[in-house]
Amino acid sequence: MDGTRVARRRRWSWAGRVVLALVLLAIAWPTSLNELAVTPATALPVALVVALPVLAAPEHPWRAWGASALGALLIALLVGPAPGHAGGVQAVHLVVLCGLTALVVGRCAPWAAAVAAVGLAGVFVLATGAAPEGFGLAVFWTAVVLAVGLLLRRVLTQRREIAVVEELRADEESRRAVLQERARVARDLHDVVAHSMSMVVVRAETARYRLPAVDEASADEFSAVADVARQALTELRGVLEVLRTDDESRRFAPQPTVADVDTLLAATSEAGVDLAVTTTGDPTSTGPAAALSTYRILAEALANASRHAAGAPVAVTLDHGPEAVRVRVVNGPGRDATGPGSGLGLPGMRERAAAVGGELTAGPTDDGGFAVDARLPVGSAVGVAP
Structure with missing residues (x-):
């Protein structure tokens, strides 16, 4: 056209x-x-x-x-x-x-x-x-033509500027349409594929308990199917995160590791949070996916504690075991809070834990505080989105 x-x-x-x-x-x-x-x-x-x-x-x-x-x-x-x-x-x-x-x-x-x-x-x-009068005539008409030319130049300049603005607006509308389509695809994948893959993982892992006639070889096969499905689910969640963001730097930037956890804890303490940290085990045995999930879950839990329980003491326990990393963040009742959050923090932490085959529980404590407890398998080698 x-x-x-x-x-x-x-x-x-x-x-x-x-x-x-x-x-x-x-x-x-x-x-x-x-x-x-x-x-x-x-x-x-x-x-x-x-x-x-x-x-x-x-x-x-x-x-x-x-x-x-x-x-x-x-x-x-x-x-x-x-x-x-x-x-x-x-x-x-x-x-x-x-x-x-x-x-x-x-x-x-x-x-x-x-x-x-x-x-x-x-x-x-x-x-x-x-002729003598010709010089004055030449100056007059030349000035008129110059004025017309300068006016034309201004009009053409404005038209070029308008064209640039229109092009930028068209590019922005095109980018927005792409982002909307990517978000729609991400929702469809999450609603259809991710749910189905989650059910595959659940059915494969519980087959030995639901079916009494399953022998040991068949149980091992079901466990292998669950591992493959869980790995595919982890990769799918990473794709969904990429689809939901337009920040190229987030896709290719180096991701946090267990070595960055100390920096996170130090920054939180420097921000004025009454923080007590207990670390056990060998952090070097933790796989990259579990390390990234540990960092992200810990960052979200600390942010929630400082936001919704300002002034309360926070206890962090990190146990780097041979099979799993245990992350526990407990805060006491806060003196004030900054208001309700977006409601996405806890589901996001649960998704990160599930993406590497782990689990996460969160809820109020008896003294009015709040606790987040996550278990993440150290052998998870599949990366997740930032």
Whole structure:
């Protein structure tokens, strides 16, 4: 559609300039017999010199102006004026040169505009036969043409700026449409595929308990199926996170590891949280997926504690066991809170734990505080989204 519109516009542009050239030719041909010392045989070539430059003016205004100005100079020198006329430049040629000069001022570089203005003034002086009143006339009409050209330049500049703004807006609308479609795809995948894969994991893991006749070999096979399905579910959740974000840096930036947990705890303590930390086990045995989930869950739990139980002491327990990492964050009752949260923190933590085959529980404690308890298998090697 756009290509068709552009082609149609080009055809109309060429048709318009051809019509204009024919009109100028029809005017310059007979008037040259009155204004210039030409014969009927040479009147047509002189008229063509006047009319033809307008054909190239839209694409090459500077070249068109140069051809027209050179033609006016040659006609004045080689042909000369008719008896009773001065200068040897036709009135219609002056009009064409004024239009081309305004186009050069409006579209070309400043140096080209300056040369065109000076050249136009010279042609005006040449047309008046260097009479004293011709200098004032040349200055006046050159100033008028310059004003028209500068106005044209301003209009064209504004049109370019508007075009840039429209292009940016179109790009933004396109990006927004892509994000909306990605969000829709992420929802569909989550609602259909993720739920089904979760059910596969659950049924495979509970098969040995639901089916008494399952022998040990079959139970091991069900466990293998559950592991494969859990790994696929982890990868799917990572894809969903990528679909939900438009931040390229989040997709490729290095992800936090267990080594970053100490930095997180130190930053939380420096922020004024009354923090007590107990760490046991060997952190180096934790796989990358479990390490990332540990960091994210711990960060969310600490943020919730500081937001909803401001001023309360917070106890963090990290147990890096041979099979799983245990993360426990307990805060006492807070003196005040910043208000209700978005409601996405706890489901997000549970999703992160489930994505690596772990589990997470959260709820109020007997003394009015809140506890988050997560168990994450250390052998999880499949990465999750940031």
